[in-house]
Amino acid sequence: MENRKNTILLTVIAVATLLVAVVGATFAYFTAQGGTTAQTPVNVTTAQTSNGSFQTSGAITINANQENFGQSMGNQTGQATGTVKYSASSTAASDFCYTVTLDITANNFVYTTDPTNTPELTFTAEKEANAASITSPTTLIDAQDITTTSTDIQIPNAVSGSDYVHKISAGQGATVNDQWRFTVTFVNLDSDQNANTGKSFTGQIVFAQTECA
Numbered sequence: 001m002e003n004r005k006n007t008i009l010l011t012v013i014a015v016a017t018l019l020v021a022v023v024g025a026t027f028a029y030f031t032a033q034g035g036t037t038a039q040t041p042v043n044v045t046t047a048q049t050s051n052g053s054f055q056t057s058g059a060i061t062i063n064a065n066q067e068n069f070g071q072s073m074g075n076q077t078g079q080a081t082g083t084v085k086y087s088a089s090s091t092a093a094s095d096f097c098y099t100v101t102l103d104i105t106a107n108n109f110v111y112t113t114d115p116t117n118t119p120e121l122t123f124t125a126e127k128e129a130n131a132a133s134i135t136s137p138t139t140l141i142d143a144q145d146i147t148t149t150s151t152d153i154q155i156p157n158a159v160s161g162s163d164y165v166h167k168i169s170a171g172q173g174a175t176v177n178d179q180w181r182f183t184v185t186f187v188n189l190d191s192d193q194n195a196n197t198g199k200s201f202t203g204q205i206v207f208a209q210t211e212c213a
Contacts, residue, residue, distance in 0.1 A: 050089040052096040052168075054207035056082045060102075060184045062121070062201040064109075069197070075188050081134070082180035082205050088170035095169045097212035100125070102153040102182065106202040109147050109186070112193045119145035120193065121201060124183045125155045129168070134179045146184070146201075165210055180205070 060078040069076055086096040102123060109121045123144045126137035140155055154164045170176045182205055186196070 050087060050094050050096075050170075052084065052086040052098070052209060054082065054084055054098070056080060056205045056207070059105075060182060060201070060203045060205070062184055062186050064186055064196050064199050066197060069186065069188065069193070071188075071190055073188060076186040078184045078201070080182045080205050082182070082207065084166075084168060084178040084180070084207060085175065086168045086170050086177075087175040088172060090173040093169070093171045093174075095167050095212050097165050097167050097210050099164055099208050099210050100155040100166060100180065101206045101208070102155070103204045103206045104146070104150055104152060104201075105204060106200060107146070107148070107150050109199045109201060110195055111147055112195045113189065113191060117147075118189060119143070119147055120187050120189065120196065121145070121147045121149075122185045122187060123153065124185070126181045126183075127155075127166075128179045130176045131179050132177060134181050137179070137181060143185070165213060167212055 057080050060080045062076055062078045064076060082100075084096075084098060088094045102125070107121070111117050111120060113120075123141060123146045124139065125141040126134070126139050128134050128137040138159070140157070140159055140161075141153075142159075144153070146153070157163050157166045166178065168176055168178050184201060184203060186201075
């Protein structure tokens with residue numbers, strides 16, 4: 001009888017031990033699974049990332065008509081501004097390079113003083129490097145004749161230059177800006193320019209990132 005009690009007791013202990021082991025293993029399994037599925041990927045933006053951005057004020061438009069253009073009425077102008085902003089990472093100074101283009105989408109102006117081909121529509125591009133606003137810009141293109149031009153105009157990085165890559169440099173963790181001003185002018189020659197009545201010009205400034213040399 002005593003042996004039977006001992007056998008039952010040992011059996012109970014064995015079953016209890018087995019249950020504890022099974023429950024413990026099952027709990028451990030679901031904890032591991034739960035820990036794995038809970039680690040959802042999160043995109044984090046840190047100060048160690050450098051970035052550049054472009055902003056323009058809109059298209060440049062000139063419309064010549066009898067109401068806004070005539071003898072002794074002065075010039076007609078259209079203007080746009082642009083900003084190139086670059087922030088270097090918090091770990092190192094770096095450079096950012098870009099190009100600037102006047103994308104001409106419409107231009108049907110003509111010369112009215114042939115055969116001299118006196119400019120009647122002109123384009124000016126001004127840039128101030130590393131500035132928060134335009135106060136004393138450098139004129140990179142000065143009154144370029146675009147009277148009959150229909151192709152895009154790339155803007156060099158120096159007056160009368162042939163290098164069209166602009167570089168902006170920022171110190172470690174710093175942010176700098178290049179400020180731009182673009183002007184298209186219909187020049188009043190105080191002569192018979194009736195052939196340009198009803199003519200129009202539309203252009204868009206296009207910034208594009210490029211590789212630094």
